[in-house]
Amino acid sequence: MAGVTFVHTVRRNWRQILYWGIGIGLLGMYVAIIVQDADILKQYAELAKSFPPALLQMFGMNDVATLATPEGFISFGFYGYTLLVLAVYAVMAGMSVTANEEDDGILDVVLALPIPRWRVVIERFFAYALIAILIVVVAFGGLWVGILSSPLEINTTRMMEGSINMIPSFLLMIAFTMFVGAVARRKATALAAAAIFIVGSYFINFLGASASGSLADTLQAVSFFSYYNSEDVLLNGLNIGNMVLLLGVTAALVVGTVWSFNRRDVGV
Amino acid sequence: MANHNTPVIQTENLSKVYRAGKRDILALSNLTLSVRQGEIFGYLGPNGAGKTTTIRLMLDLIRPTSGSATILGLDARRDSVELHRRVGFLPGELSLWKSLTGQQVIEYVARLRGGVDWKYVQELTERLQFDPTLRVRSYSSGNRRKLGLLLALMNKAELLILDEPTNGLDPLMQQIFNDLMREVRAEGRTVFLSSHILSEVQSICDRVGILRGGRLQAVETVAALRHADFRWVTLHLREAANPHLLAELPGVTDLTVDGSILKLRLRGDFNPLLQALSGHYVVDIKTEEASLEEIFLSYYGNGSNAHKEGEPVKEMA
Structure with a gap:
């Protein structure tokens, strides 16, 4: 029956929205609260000039001057690495679409029920996508509480855009893990592939940004982190082209998962 | 019908x-x-x-x-x-969502199947003496099996x-x-x-x-x-047994005698064996079912009579 697996998956995992959303929201609130004085931000920016550029780029900071603005500071202290924290959940969710249950043998029970394989994949993916979006919403709630208690004027719309900007990358990480889980069949292989994809993308992005003209710089185009670019979004607003590209790749991975999962043996 | x-x-x-x-x-x-x-x-x-x-x-x-x-x-x-x-299906090694209760698993499967007769589910729960309120992780292997049977049978x-x-x-x-x-x-x-x-x-x-x-x-x-079925029988008599005592008995093969202990393979009823032993004091009788492999070998010999690839399967029904 349509929607049963979607509802079942959301019902089993709704607590994750609270755990992850509140946890990351508290971090956002803390980062926003400590932005109490514009002069202190300028001092941070001065101090950051002495840091190696690569270190700043690790946290998504390309221009040190932006650190002097509240939005730039929040980008550095929150959006720069929150996506990496969310990657942990993304991998867990992606593995839960088919790989975990295939490994445990639960998938035998599910696939012997009157539900086509494609529907199992699609409904579960959309359930985890909904959970991912709600995690981002709850996390933004925490950041927003912090912004409200800050004496500085912080552009809330930009902050909201920063959170919206996380969603395509978050979904992409779920979809990639789900894809390798469906293709690789082995949980350990899928986990390793997902970790290489995420951590590799992250390193290629910051190494490329800090060493122009290098191989990493050339490879930056294949790193999804370069399309995430939280600093740019907080300063200039959403980049719809980047978001569409990331969502397009996500959709392709979902289709690839369905195709692969439909035509192979399960639980072997 | x-x-x-x-x-x-x-x-x-x-x-x-x-x-x-x-x-x-x-x-x-x-x-x-x-x-x-x-x-x-x-x-x-x-x-x-x-x-x-x-x-x-x-x-x-x-x-x-x-x-x-x-x-x-x-x-x-x-x-x-x-x-x-x-089709109702019970896998050999049943794995289910450990964090859900038995009832939650039943409801999920019922929603996916549709048209489940809840009165029959209740009847099955009672007959199998299954408690659906516990979480799957706390069920013994026997109780998990009962849950699996319930899931297989629930939609008739x-x-x-x-x-x-x-x-x-x-x-x-x-x-x-x-x-x-x-x-x-x-x-x-x-x-x-x-x-x-x-x-x-x-x-x-x-x-x-x-x-x-x-x-x-x-x-x-x-x-x-x-x-084709047979069983292994071990008899413990009070006195040492005559090796010829049971050797000629119909249905008895592979007889070995070790003092007062006789071991044999028995096909068919027990009665001829018990009658042959009347006059002897029997301390103990142990029987052991033949393994599937033994039955198979007994029926087909060493595979020589078994079905060969490409031949039609022997059907006696």
């Missing part, structure tokens, strides 16, 4: 080869099998014979290397969703496919399971159950398919299999 000539399961040269690295492993070879409506069909074979592979092929969990399976008139591969609506499916259904059930529950299967048969529904325990199959099945090394060796009625 059941039409016993209608094939509910029909496989044609169904084969499965698994690839393990560079090696091909033949799990099932040219299985041609017919199961009729309204019968309880036992699928008997030692571990690794290919029983689970057959079941997984029938349910489209794995895809055949060659051949086809038609279940309830539907192609197992093409019409799998419609087929699953009409036309065909039940049960892989080693009584694994982990205590003798009382095995009796309840046997009663349930007889009821299913009485309603004209069909049961296909796999087992490696001969006595289990003998107690409820109408016919038995014997599988060995991925090849169907024969399809027999249970009565024919009983004929």
Whole structure:
């Protein structure tokens, strides 16, 4: 029956929205609260000039001057690495679409029920996508509480855009893990592939940004982190082209998962 | 009424080869099998014979290397969703969501199936003495098996496919399971159950398919299999026994005498043996069921009479 697996998956995992959303929201609130004085931000920016550029780029900071603005500071202290924290959940969710249950043998029970394989994949993916979006919403709630208690004027719309900007990358990480889980069949292989994809993308992005003209710089185009670019979004607003590209790749991975999962043996 | 000539399961040269690295492993070879409506069909074979592979092929969990399976008139591969609506399945090694309660699992499966008779679910819960309020992780293996049986039976499916259904059930529950299967048969529904325990199959099945090394060796009625059945008997007498005492007795073979202890293989009734022992003081009698392999060898010799690939399967029903 349509929607049963979607509802079942959301019902089993709704607590994750609270755990992850509140946890990351508290971090956002803390980062926003400590932005109490514009002069202190300028001092941070001065101090950051002495840091190696690569270190700043690790946290998504390309221009040190932006650190002097509240939005730039929040980008550095929150959006720069929150996506990496969310990657942990993304991998867990992606593995839960088919790989975990295939490994445990639960998938035998599910696939012997009157539900086509494609529907199992699609409904579960959309359930985890909904959970991912709600995690981002709850996390933004925490950041927003912090912004409200800050004496500085912080552009809330930009902050909201920063959170919206996380969603395509978050979904992409779920979809990639789900894809390798469906293709690789082995949980350990899928986990390793997902970790290489995420951590590799992250390193290629910051190494490329800090060493122009290098191989990493050339490879930056294949790193999804370069399309995430939280600093740019907080300063200039959403980049719809980047978001569409990331969502397009996500959709392709979902289709690839369905195709692969439909035509192979399960639980072997 | 059941039409016993209608094939509910029909496989044609169904084969499965698994690839393990560079090696091909033949799990099932040219299985041609017919199961009729309204019968309880036992699928008997030692571990690794290919029983689970057959079941997984029938349910489209794995895809055949060659051949086809038609279940309830539907192609197992093409019409799998419609087929699953009409089949109840219990896997050999049942895994379920550990964090859910039994009731939550039942409700999820019921929603996916649709049209579940909740009064029947309640009746099954009571008969199987199953507590659905606990979380799956806290169930013993026997209770998990009961939950699996409940899930397989709950929608009164036309065909039940049960892989080693009584694994982990205590003798009382095995009796309840046997009663349930007889009821299913009485309603004209069909049961296909796999087992490696001969006595289990003998107690409820109408016919038995014997599988060995991925090849169907024969399809027999249970009565024919009983004929091949024997048991090992160990007699402990008070005094040393005469070696000729039982040697000529019909049904007795492989007699060994060690002082007052006699060990023999007995086919048929006990009475001739007990009569031959009248006059002797019997301290103890121990009996041991023959293993499936022993029965198989007894029936087919060292495989020389067994079904060969390409030959039609011997069917005595």
